[in-house]
Amino acid sequence: xxxxxxxxxxxxxxxxxxxxxxxxxxxxxxxxxxxxxxxxxxxxxxxxxxxxxxxxxxxxxxxxxxxxxxxxxxxxxxxxxxxxxxxxxxxxxxxxxxxxxxxxxxxxxxxxxxxxxxxxxxxxxxxxxxxxxxxxxxxxxxxxxxxxxxxxxxxxxxxxxxxxxxxxxxxxxxxxxxxxxxxxxxxxxxxxxxxxxxxxxxxxxxxxxxxxxxxxxxxxxxxxxxxxxxxxxxxxxxxxxxxxxxxxxxxxxxxxxxxxxxx
Ligand SMILES: C[S@@+](CC[C@H](N)C(=O)[O-])C[C@H]1O[C@@H](n2cnc3c(N)ncnc32)[C@H](O)[C@@H]1O
Numbered sequence: 001x002x003x004x005x006x007x008x009x010x011x012x013x014x015x016x017x018x019x020x021x022x023x024x025x026x027x028x029x030x031x032x033x034x035x036x037x038x039x040x041x042x043x044x045x046x047x048x049x050x051x052x053x054x055x056x057x058x059x060x061x062x063x064x065x066x067x068x069x070x071x072x073x074x075x076x077x078x079x080x081x082x083x084x085x086x087x088x089x090x091x092x093x094x095x096x097x098x099x100x101x102x103x104x105x106x107x108x109x110x111x112x113x114x115x116x117x118x119x120x121x122x123x124x125x126x127x128x129x130x131x132x133x134x135x136x137x138x139x140x141x142x143x144x145x146x147x148x149x150x151x152x153x154x155x156x157x158x159x160x161x162x163x164x165x166x167x168x169x170x171x172x173x174x175x176x177x178x179x180x181x182x183x184x185x186x187x188x189x190x191x192x193x194x195x196x197x198x199x200x201x202x203x204x205x206x207x208x209x210x211x212x213x214x215x216x217x218x219x220x221x222x223x224x225x226x227x228x229x230x231x232x233x234x235x236x237x238x239x240x241x242x243x244x245x246x247x248x249x250x251x252x253x254x255x256x257x258x259x260x261x262x263x
Contacts, residue, residue, distance in 0.1 A: 009139025030090030065132020165250025182256030207249025
C-alpha cells in the first residue's frame, strides 16, 4: 500500500464518525454570538491570522463560518467587497452590528451552511475559514473553498482535535477519541493537486477567561452538554486546585494555519 491508495476524504469521514463528531444546530451558535466578540486573547489570534495573509492584488473576500466577523471585519478596510457566510443568524446579526459601528459599508452577510447549495455564492479573490472547519465532510468543504477562491485560501484547523482540555473532558466522562485534525487537510489538498503551505498559531482555548466557576461550568456545558451534580463537584475540585490554570481553561489551543493558491 502506498500513499496514493489512501482516500483521505473517506478516512476523515470515518474518523469523524468514530469520534462521535456531530453537526451543531445553528441555534447553539446563535446563543454564543453576543459573547464571542468579547473572547479573551482574540486580537492576538486575529493579528496572527491576518499577519500571515497575502492580500496583494486582491479586492474581495469570502469568509466562511465568519461568526461575528473577527477576520472579515479586520480585513474589510483594505478590500472593496467582503462576504461573511455563516448558518447562524445570531452570528451574522452581531457581525453586521459591529460592521456598522466600525463605519464599514462593504460587508454583506450570507446565511448559509457548509452543506447548502453555494451555486449563487460569488467567487472572491480570497477565501478564509477561520476556526470554522469542524465539518463532517472535509473533502467536500475543501473543494468548496477552493472553487470559490480566485486566488488564495487561508484556513485554520485545530491541532490534536480536542476543543476541551483532555483532563476536563475526562472528569466528566467525555474521554472520547480526538476529532480528525489538520493533517487530513494537508493530505486531501495534496490529492487535489494543490500545494498547501503550513504554519502554526497558538491562542487561548474555549474555556479561557472565565470570571468565576459558574461561567466556567456554562462554557464546559456548551461543549460537552449538561453537567450533573457529581460532574460539577469534580469540576469544582479541578478549578480550585489551580485557579490560574482554570482561568486559562487548561492547555492552550494550537492551530494549523494552512493556505494555498488556486491558480
Ligand atoms: C468558532 S466560530 C469561528 C468564527 C470566526 N470565523 C472566527 O474565527 O472568530 C465557528 C463558526 O462557524 C459557524 N458554523 C458552524 N457550523 C457551520 C455550518 N455547518 N455551516 C456554516 N457555518 C457553520 C458557526 O455559526 C460559528 O459562527
